[in-house]
Amino acid sequence: xxxxxxxxxxxxDFNPEQVAKRNYIFNTIRGAFETFGFxxxxxxxxxxxxxxxxxxxxxxxxxxxxxxxSGDYLSKANQDAYEQKDALKLTSSISEKALRYDLTVPxxxxxxxxxxxxxxxxxxxxIQPVWRADRPQKGRFRExxxxxADVVGSDSLWQEVEFIQLYDAVFSALKxxxxxxxxxxxxxxxxxxxxxxxxxxxxxxxxxxxKLDKIGEEKVKEEMRSKGISEEGxxxxxxxxxxTGSFETQIESLKSILISSEEGxxxxxxxxxxxxxxxxxxxxTAKLQLDVTLARGLNYYTGAIFEVAAPESVKMxxxxxxxxxxxxxGIFGLKNVSGVGISFGLDRIYLVLEELNLFPETVTxxxxxxxxxxxxxxxxxxxxxxxxxRGNGINAELYPDAAKMKKQxxxxxxxxxxxxxxxGEEEMKSNTFTLKTMNTGDQQKLTIEELISHI
Amino acid sequence: xxxxxxxxxxxxDFNPEQVAKRNYIFNTIRGAFETFGFxxxxxxxxxxxxxxxxxxxxxxxxxxxxxxxSGDYLSKANQDAYEQKDALKLTSSISEKALRYDLTVPxxxxxxxxxxxxxxxxxxxxIQPVWRADRPQKGRFRExxxxxADVVGSDSLWQEVEFIQLYDAVFSALKxxxxxxxxxxxxxxxxxxxxxxxxxxxxxxxxxxxKLDKIGEEKVKEEMRSKGISEEGxxxxxxxxxxTGSFETQIESLKSILISSEEGxxxxxxxxxxxxxxxxxxxxTAKLQLDVTLARGLNYYTGAIFEVAAPESVKMxxxxxxxxxxxxxGIFGLKNVSGVGISFGLDRIYLVLEELNLFPETVTxxxxxxxxxxxxxxxxxxxxxxxxxRGNGINAELYPDAAKMKKQxxxxxxxxxxxxxxxGEEEMKSNTFTLKTMNTGDQQKLTIEELISHI
Numbered sequence: 001x002x003x004x005x006x007x008x009x010x011x012x013d014f015n016p017e018q019v020a021k022r023n024y025i026f027n028t029i030r031g032a033f034e035t036f037g038f039x040x041x042x043x044x045x046x047x048x049x050x051x052x053x054x055x056x057x058x059x060x061x062x063x064x065x066x067x068x069x070s071g072d073y074l075s076k077a078n079q080d081a082y083e084q085k086d087a088l089k090l091t092s093s094i095s096e097k098a099l100r101y102d103l104t105v106p107x108x109x110x111x112x113x114x115x116x117x118x119x120x121x122x123x124x125x126x127i128q129p130v131w132r133a134d135r136p137q138k139g140r141f142r143e144x145x146x147x148x149a150d151v152v153g154s155d156s157l158w159q160e161v162e163f164i165q166l167y168d169a170v171f172s173a174l175k176x177x178x179x180x181x182x183x184x185x186x187x188x189x190x191x192x193x194x195x196x197x198x199x200x201x202x203x204x205x206x207x208x209x210x211k212l213d214k215i216g217e218e219k220v221k222e223e224m225r226s227k228g229i230s231e232e233g234x235x236x237x238x239x240x241x242x243x244t245g246s247f248e249t250q251i252e253s254l255k256s257i258l259i260s261s262e263e264g265x266x267x268x269x270x271x272x273x274x275x276x277x278x279x280x281x282x283x284x285t286a287k288l289q290l291d292v293t294l295a296r297g298l299n300y301y302t303g304a305i306f307e308v309a310a311p312e313s314v315k316m317x318x319x320x321x322x323x324x325x326x327x328x329x330g331i332f333g334l335k336n337v338s339g340v341g342i343s344f345g346l347d348r349i350y351l352v353l354e355e356l357n358l359f360p361e362t363v364t365x366x367x368x369x370x371x372x373x374x375x376x377x378x379x380x381x382x383x384x385x386x387x388x389x390r391g392n393g394i395n396a397e398l399y400p401d402a403a404k405m406k407k408q409x410x411x412x413x414x415x416x417x418x419x420x421x422x423x424g425e426e427e428m429k430s431n432t433f434t435l436k437t438m439n440t441g442d443q444q445k446l447t448i449e450e451l452i453s454h455i
Numbered sequence: 456x457x458x459x460x461x462x463x464x465x466x467x468d469f470n471p472e473q474v475a476k477r478n479y480i481f482n483t484i485r486g487a488f489e490t491f492g493f494x495x496x497x498x499x500x501x502x503x504x505x506x507x508x509x510x511x512x513x514x515x516x517x518x519x520x521x522x523x524x525s526g527d528y529l530s531k532a533n534q535d536a537y538e539q540k541d542a543l544k545l546t547s548s549i550s551e552k553a554l555r556y557d558l559t560v561p562x563x564x565x566x567x568x569x570x571x572x573x574x575x576x577x578x579x580x581x582i583q584p585v586w587r588a589d590r591p592q593k594g595r596f597r598e599x600x601x602x603x604a605d606v607v608g609s610d611s612l613w614q615e616v617e618f619i620q621l622y623d624a625v626f627s628a629l630k631x632x633x634x635x636x637x638x639x640x641x642x643x644x645x646x647x648x649x650x651x652x653x654x655x656x657x658x659x660x661x662x663x664x665x666k667l668d669k670i671g672e673e674k675v676k677e678e679m680r681s682k683g684i685s686e687e688g689x690x691x692x693x694x695x696x697x698x699t700g701s702f703e704t705q706i707e708s709l710k711s712i713l714i715s716s717e718e719g720x721x722x723x724x725x726x727x728x729x730x731x732x733x734x735x736x737x738x739x740t741a742k743l744q745l746d747v748t749l750a751r752g753l754n755y756y757t758g759a760i761f762e763v764a765a766p767e768s769v770k771m772x773x774x775x776x777x778x779x780x781x782x783x784x785g786i787f788g789l790k791n792v793s794g795v796g797i798s799f800g801l802d803r804i805y806l807v808l809e810e811l812n813l814f815p816e817t818v819t820x821x822x823x824x825x826x827x828x829x830x831x832x833x834x835x836x837x838x839x840x841x842x843x844x845r846g847n848g849i850n851a852e853l854y855p856d857a858a859k860m861k862k863q864x865x866x867x868x869x870x871x872x873x874x875x876x877x878x879g880e881e882e883m884k885s886n887t888f889t890l891k892t893m894n895t896g897d898q899q900k901l902t903i904e905e906l907i908s909h910i
Contacts, residue, residue, distance in 0.1 A: 005506065005568040005787045008552050011499030013565055015572070016579070019495040035845045037822040037852030040474040044466035044598055045500065045554075045584065046520075051460065065501075066523040068550055070588040074542040085537075087529040095523055097463050099500075110468055113460040117470070119869045121855055124471070129500065133525040143499055156855035158834055165842065281838055332460045367492040379613055383736055387620065390490045397492030400576055400611035414574045 010134070010142030020364040022145075022350065025174065026127055029147050029344055032170045036162060038125040038149045043106040045129070046097045053098070055105045055331065063132045065142075066095040099131040103148045104328070104341070111152055112332035120153030120337075139347060150341030152329070157270060160304045160324070161277045163342045167308055167320060168286040170344065175358050177285040178311035179319070184294035185271050186301045186323075188254065191264015192240070192292075195257060196233030205229060206295040209240075213293065217241045243292060247275045250290045270303060302326040306342055310352045319348045365395065368455055369419040369435075370412045373399040378423045385421070385433060385448055392452050412438060419455060465589070465597030475819040477600075477805065480629065481582055484602050484799055487625045491617060493580040493604045498561040500584070501552045508553070510560045510786065518588045520597075521550040554586040558603045559783070559796070566607055567787035575608030575792075594802060605796030607784070612725060615759045615779070616732045618797045622763055622775060623741040625799065630813050632740040633766035634774070639749035640726050641756045641778075643709065646719015647695070647747075650712060651688030660684060661750040664695075668748065672696045698747060702730045705745045725758060757781040761797055765807045774803045820850065823910055824874040824890075825867045828854040833878045840876070840888060840903055847907050867893060874910060 007013060014022065030040075046067055053061055069076070073094045081089035100106050103126045111118065127147045134140055149166065151159050164181055171179045189209075193202040204227035208220050215223075220241075221234055239257055243250045251272055258264030271290065278288050286308075294305050303324030310316040322342030329337045353359050369389065371382040382398050389396040399408045412420045422434040422443075433451050436443045446454060462468060469477065485495075501522055508516055524531070528549045536544035555561050558581045566573065582602045589595055604621065606614050619636055626634045644664075648657045659682040663675050670678075675696075676689055694712055698705045706727055713719030726745065733743050741763075749760050758779035765771040777797030784792045808814050824844065826837040837853050844851040854863045867875045877889040877898075888906050891898045901909060 005564040007499050014497040016494035034820050035850050039471035042469040068521040068523050072542045074540045085529045087527045109460040154855040158855050365489050395490050400609040400613050
């Protein structure tokens with residue numbers, strides 16, 4: 001019996017319209033990346049397992065798709081694990097490769113492996129799919145694209161300034177106005193933890209603070225208490241809960257909180273530098289906002305932390321994020337290479353553009369004219385004209401079969417092809433073409449030159 | 456200790472220049488596909504195993520990369536297989552997904568799954584990577600792209616005609632002149648087998664015939680004898696070994712051989728139709744050649760068989776291939792949907808263009824101008840100008856650090872950036888920019904407008 005066809009959960013087929021819309025976003029991002037001087041690289045879909053494992057925490061390791069070794073993979077299976085039926089322990093002996101989980105670790109691997117060919121600072125971008133064995137849910141997939149731009153080999157804050165401009169450039173080009181680029185700095189979070197005497201509880205503290213938007217001030221304080229942060233420390237945080245006003249005003253409040261922390265003060269200086277530069281340079285449609293509760297994969301970032309929020313009218317999580325990391329390539333043996341990068345969330349940007357009706361109508365490059373097929377002689381005559389049209393950059397095609405006229409016209413209608421051309425005895429004799437405009441029904445007889453200029 | 460980074464054998468990293476060159480080929484192919492009325496689809500990188508397994512023969516099944524189930528995958532393991540340590544039998548119980556092996560089977564699955572949304576005839580193209588656990592060797596990789604265009608839902612021979620034009624259009628656009636598009640027809644091969652009384656030995660017969668170029672007439676005959684093809688049958692083949700001359704002359708010879716075979720005669724009619732149409736329409740730079748030894752995955756094709764050979768000056772296998780298949784979607788339950796399609800071999804086309812030096816110099820979209828960084832004040836002033844340049848479509852960047860002048864100039868040199876801009880006290884005062892042309896060393900002081908028009 002024939003199989004009922006389906007695809008694995010969490011994966012997607014994309015039809016022509018969806019591919020065109022996705023490519024519109026990819027091309028916009030790619031264009032901005034290149035204008036800003038980033039260069040493309042690509043890495044393999046699967047990496048050696050040891051390249052990926054242990055880089056994303058236990059939870060990440062679990063979500064990495066492992067590829068079974070080829071051939072008699074049991075011949076090298078770990079005997080103990082096999083006898084104990086210990087899947088976790090067995091895996092590394094029957095699987096040596098895994099699908100990449102993100103683009104950042106493969107990029108770090110690339111930089112170290114090719115360090116002698118790379119001219120630093122290295123500005124690279126990478127637009128490729130990644131795979132995660134996450135539980136699929138609305139807007140979360142097991143295969144999805146990441147669009148990353150990173151600079152490695154420079155700790156200049158001008159990079160942070162440029163990444164903010166880059167976000168602004170991309171979202172402005174997509175006509176997605178009113179996005180908020182939130183910025184924070186790991187050094188400020190460390191500084192606060194230091195000031196409240198919770199330096200050893202930095203993660204607990206930031207995880208709690210990160211929830212301020214969702215659960216409110218009291219619940220955040222409760223969580224901090226439960227994690228053993230002192231009442232005195234929490235009281236020192238009070239100004240944090242009421243940080244409002246402009247970027248500059250918030251900076252002033254933070255200064256007073258962090259006055260005793262060298263690291264925190266450094267963080268404030270960095271943020272001020274970035275904010276002043278952006279004020280001078282201006283943004284087209286985005287706005288920059290200080291968000292001291294922003295943490296994102298904290299263990300990873302060492303300086304600036306970015307996150308982009310869609311316009312307030314759309315309910316959607318972040319549509320981009322990134323930050324500075326000071327020792328990414330260290331895991332592969334190349335120390336002291338500072339990096340900073342940002343990422344665009346393709347799927348969410350797609351949903352936002354769809355919801356706000358921002359995809360240009362011309363995004364799908366459709367066939368512009370269909371030649372009706374009345375038989376082999378007419379078809380050959382038509383194909384000669386079609387060849388000329390294609391040579392002039394017009395997407396044209398012949399209906400392949402001499403089917404009933406009505407069927408062919410229906411085909412043009414269903415595919416939203418704007419013009420059809422009719423070629424019969426008379427047209428062949430006079431070397432002309434009857435062009436029918438589908439939405440008006442108008443017909444006119446044209447020479448090939450007129451046909452080209454009309455379409 | 457840090458890991459020494461590497462990638463799995465048979466996979467590749469692509470540096471910026473390679474990505475740009477590959478994209479040049481992809482974009483050329485994509486452009487031609489769209490001009491010819493093909494629409495893009497994309498399918499997931501991995502499919503359910505049952506979608507792929509059993510579609511490529513035993514050898515193919517072996518070469519499919521299987522993905523290990525997530526979590527405690529041993530809990531569902533086949534007990535018998537586990538106890539017997541039978542890897543082959545165990546696989547399907549610990550792996551439910553596999554990386555796609557080609558684009559054709561996923562396309563067939565797509566057509567059947569989405570048949571109610573598709574308007575037939577359906578012309579689709581698909582450019583995505585595939586994976587095969589083949590032994591890696593020169594020019595053969597475990598991850599590589601396929602670029603396929605297919606039409607399903609029409610048995611019109613005009614499709615074959617258009618595919619020949621499409622090959623010609625792509626290779627002409629790539630400036631790769633002198634490719635040979637070889638064509639054959641499965642019905643002719645069946646007809647010959649019938650005529651020589653070896654209908655049940657069709658595969659043995661075509662496998663032997665396929666080697667004519669490599670091993671010569673005598674060895675081919677020997678192989679046929681060893682497979683049990685009669686001396687009388689082989690003698691009837693004699694005209695086949697000396698088929699020369701034009702397409703039309705060869706057709707005439709074939710006619711006399713196949714006069715008693717209905718199927719063979721049908722094949723000749725099809726080839727003649729296609730050849731006559733192409734003669735009328737003309738090709739730009741490719742030539743069409745009848746090659747009765749051409750077989751390619753014979754079990755698959757039912758009508759036309761295509762293969763494209765690189766210009767004779769280049770030693771390279773086929774750079775494209777395809778053909779008609781009459782029941783591809785049948786395996787998924789949709790009967791009687793005829794299809795025909797072609798494929799482009801990206802990696803080999805890349806090697807050919809490289810060898811013949813046919814990549815345009817402008818293919819890598821490099822940074823056009825680097826602003827030297829003399830300090831924060833100058834950097835800010837520069838970034839304002841850079842913003843204007845980028846707004847005018849010029850790829851520009853600022854060196855991120857106020858490093859030594861020599862280091863920054865070296866960076867521009869190594870990255871082959873054609874211009875640098877120097878901004879110091881004086882330039883800031885007079886709102887001008889000193890532009891240095893790297894290959895001549897010329898320097899000139901320009902306003903921002905002059906800078907834009909100069910670059």
